[in-house]
Amino acid sequence: MADTSVSYKCPSCGAPLGYSPGRGDRIKCEYCETEFAVKDLDAYFAEAEQLAAKAQAAKESKWQNTSETEQWDAESATIMRAMTCSSCGAEIVCDNNTMATECVYCGNPTMVPGRFEGGLMPDYIIPFKKTKAEAVAAMKEFYKGKWLLPSNYASTSRLEKIQGMYVPFWLYTSMVESSAEFEATSSRSWDDGDETITETKHYRCSRIGNMDFCRVPVDGSVKMEDTYMESIEPFDYADVQPFSTTYMAGYLADKYDVDAEQAQVKADKRMENSAMANLAATVRGYDTVELQEGHINKSDTSVDYAMVPVWILSSTYQGKQYTFMMNGQTGKFVGRLPIDTKKGFLYGGLAGLVSLPLTYGIAKFVLWAIGWFD
Amino acid sequence: MKKLITLFTVLLLSLSAVALAASEHEGAGVQQPQQAQSGKLPAAKAVQPLVVDEAKVMTQEQRQELTEQLEDISQRHNIKVALITIKNLPKGVTKEKYAEELLLKHYSDKDSLAGSLLLLQVTGERFYRICTDPQMRQIITDDVGIPYIQERVVPCLQEDNYYEAYTAFADCVDMMLDYYETEGEPYDPFDEFSFLALFFGLIGSSCVGYLLYSYLAAGMSNVQAEVGADAYYKEGSLELTHRNDTYLYTTTTVVQHSRSDDSSSDSDSSSSSSGCGGGGGSY
Numbered sequence A: 001m002a003d004t005s006v007s008y009k010c011p012s013c014g015a016p017l018g019y020s021p022g023r024g025d026r027i028k029c030e031y032c033e034t035e036f037a038v039k040d041l042d043a044y045f046a047e048a049e050q051l052a053a054k055a056q057a058a059k060e061s062k063w064q065n066t067s068e069t070e071q072w073d074a075e076s077a078t079i080m081r082a083m084t085c086s087s088c089g090a091e092i093v094c095d096n097n098t099m100a101t102e103c104v105y106c107g108n109p110t111m112v113p114g115r116f117e118g119g120l121m122p123d124y125i126i127p128f129k130k131t132k133a134e135a136v137a138a139m140k141e142f143y144k145g146k147w148l149l150p151s152n153y154a155s156t157s158r159l160e161k162i163q164g165m166y167v168p169f170w171l172y173t174s175m176v177e178s179s180a181e182f183e184a185t186s187s188r189s190w191d192d193g194d195e196t197i198t199e200t201k202h203y204r205c206s207r208i209g210n211m212d213f214c215r216v217p218v219d220g221s222v223k224m225e226d227t228y229m230e231s232i233e234p235f236d237y238a239d240v241q242p243f244s245t246t247y248m249a250g251y252l253a254d255k256y257d258v259d260a261e262q263a264q265v266k267a268d269k270r271m272e273n274s275a276m277a278n279l280a281a282t283v284r285g286y287d288t289v290e291l292q293e294g295h296i297n298k299s300d301t302s303v304d305y306a307m308v309p310v311w312i313l314s315s316t317y318q319g320k321q322y323t324f325m326m327n328g329q330t331g332k333f334v335g336r337l338p339i340d341t342k343k344g345f346l347y348g349g350l351a352g353l354v355s356l357p358l359t360y361g362i363a364k365f366v367l368w369a370i371g372w373f374d
Numbered sequence B: 001m002k003k004l005i006t007l008f009t010v011l012l013l014s015l016s017a018v019a020l021a022a023s024e025h026e027g028a029g030v031q032q033p034q035q036a037q038s039g040k041l042p043a044a045k046a047v048q049p050l051v052v053d054e055a056k057v058m059t060q061e062q063r064q065e066l067t068e069q070l071e072d073i074s075q076r077h078n079i080k081v082a083l084i085t086i087k088n089l090p091k092g093v094t095k096e097k098y099a100e101e102l103l104l105k106h107y108s109d110k111d112s113l114a115g116s117l118l119l120l121q122v123t124g125e126r127f128y129r130i131c132t133d134p135q136m137r138q139i140i141t142d143d144v145g146i147p148y149i150q151e152r153v154v155p156c157l158q159e160d161n162y163y164e165a166y167t168a169f170a171d172c173v174d175m176m177l178d179y180y181e182t183e184g185e186p187y188d189p190f191d192e193f194s195f196l197a198l199f200f201g202l203i204g205s206s207c208v209g210y211l212l213y214s215y216l217a218a219g220m221s222n223v224q225a226e227v228g229a230d231a232y233y234k235e236g237s238l239e240l241t242h243r244n245d246t247y248l249y250t251t252t253t254v255v256q257h258s259r260s261d262d263s264s265s266d267s268d269s270s271s272s273s274s275g276c277g278g279g280g281g282s283y
Helices: A038-066 A074-079 A132-143 A226-231 A260-280 A341-369 B002-037 B060-077 B095-107 B134-139 B145-158 B162-183 B195-218
Strands: A026-028 A035-037 A080-084 A091-095 A098-102 A109-111 A158-192 A195-219 A252-254 A288-317 A320-327 A333-335 B051-053 B080-086 B116-122 B127-132 B239-256 B277-282
Touching: A026 A038, A035 A038, A038 A109, A091 A098, A132 A158, A132 A288, A132 A320, A132 A333, A158 A260, A158 B239, A195 A226, A195 A260, A195 A288, A226 A320, A260 A288, A341 B195, B051 B060, B060 B080, B060 B162, B080 B095, B080 B162, B095 B116, B095 B127, B095 B277, B116 B134, B116 B162, B127 B134, B127 B145, B134 B162, B134 B277, B145 B162, B145 B277
Parallel strands: A158 A252, B051 B080, B080 B116
Antiparallel strands: A026 A035, A080 A091, A098 A109, A098 A252, A158 A195, A158 A288, A195 B239, A288 A320, A320 A333, B116 B127, B127 B277
């Protein structure tokens, strides 16, 4: 039976191969210490991937005939796929979006064929630069100085999973012609005896300008919460590499399930906001500037499909799950921590108590100044 | 011999006349304001009444009650506090100078008294002056004590409730002297506890507590949506192709200056080379 997946094993010793963060376009076997170029491994595994894709297609066509009688229901059958681990022969079950995973039995890095071919082939990949250990250290650092963190959080919370994952992103590049109307005012005041006179001149300022935006990222995964993905920005595109499955060895990877057209709405809005801000900055010499209306027209647009590295850390505390993410390239760490409301009341109350003499004095002074103090 | 007897008799009569004249001169000091109207400053007198109502703005009974009140205050605090009303000031004399001369010549005794002060009211010119001698000035200060008294006296004067103004003056002086004797420092109303200020202070401190809590709670998460694409804007790529600023219209707002005192009275505080203090003005 042909393999329906491709295990990334060392061509030299047969041990599992995994990409080590920060090693550029080289990959080194941890067992025999043989070093390979990414492009050489790509060529080495390309044929195996094609064969696996064909074998997988044949297997799926068989399923379509039998799915109603198997234990999977119709819905599961459409979103789940099974394949054979080419290393140990075990059945690996993954969803339709999985591009890279590892065998739950032998732990071998496994590529799912057919998920990165043709139109599904990403254009770029940003390889991991941050290691798992750095992600754990960043998490501990993230706890520091958090006064409202429950005292027993560090000791009782359980770090359930740390997983490196390549998240699909759409990168939008465009020349933007933006036009905007602003209302601006300039004021001057002077004293005239018993009166203060303020004269405000109102202007309508129109601006049209062109500007370039390069690779505005929008995540293409429904699974990943958008705010988390936006929080780990920005990415440094200096490290971007042409896509290669070798970089994904040892990590999870999903293909996109939000297409470029759907994701574009968000990119357009972000570009529009920045374009308006840039145009507003050209309205100078006024005291206030307020946007009345604005539009953008895009030209020379291009969309790239890229895989972006993210460390995902999950922990549970008092039965509730908390998720943290770290940009696998820059190390930017984001997350939400639980709040100890008792501590909140304590610190807030103490601050109120300490500030009471000051606020009392200020209140007294104000009352005195306005003649309410008797 | 007859000449000698005649000469001696004339001498005695002359001395008697001089003594009588001197005695009459001293007695006229009680009616000091009358002399002042003739253009002279008040003359000194050993014992002066604490209430001189030359302008006749009080009834006899009110005068008596006020005198008793001022005498009681003076005795208890070993000071002299006086009230003088006149219809008009003598010509050529400033209000401040006149009040100061009255105080120093008739009521002040730095050797035996802890201090003295008076309230002079000129009804014809609707003017008042509170004058303190150098000792009393340390107890009732120009910048705090005098304005405090003015705040309570002037409104009554403006409504022509003169007796009420005088008793308010006496009450304020009594209270401030009590405070000084107890606390050892001049009375400052700002030092008094205020429930209203405490109420607003509690609101303020609650806001401080809430702000701290909000700040700390905000620090528990750094997950936030990105609304712009500034990080991906190609710096320097902005090329303006159209720029037009059009003047539309002008609006003008006028704000009246608030007055610190919207009544018709004015006040001032001043000190002189003699070290006296006080304050006063029209009402």
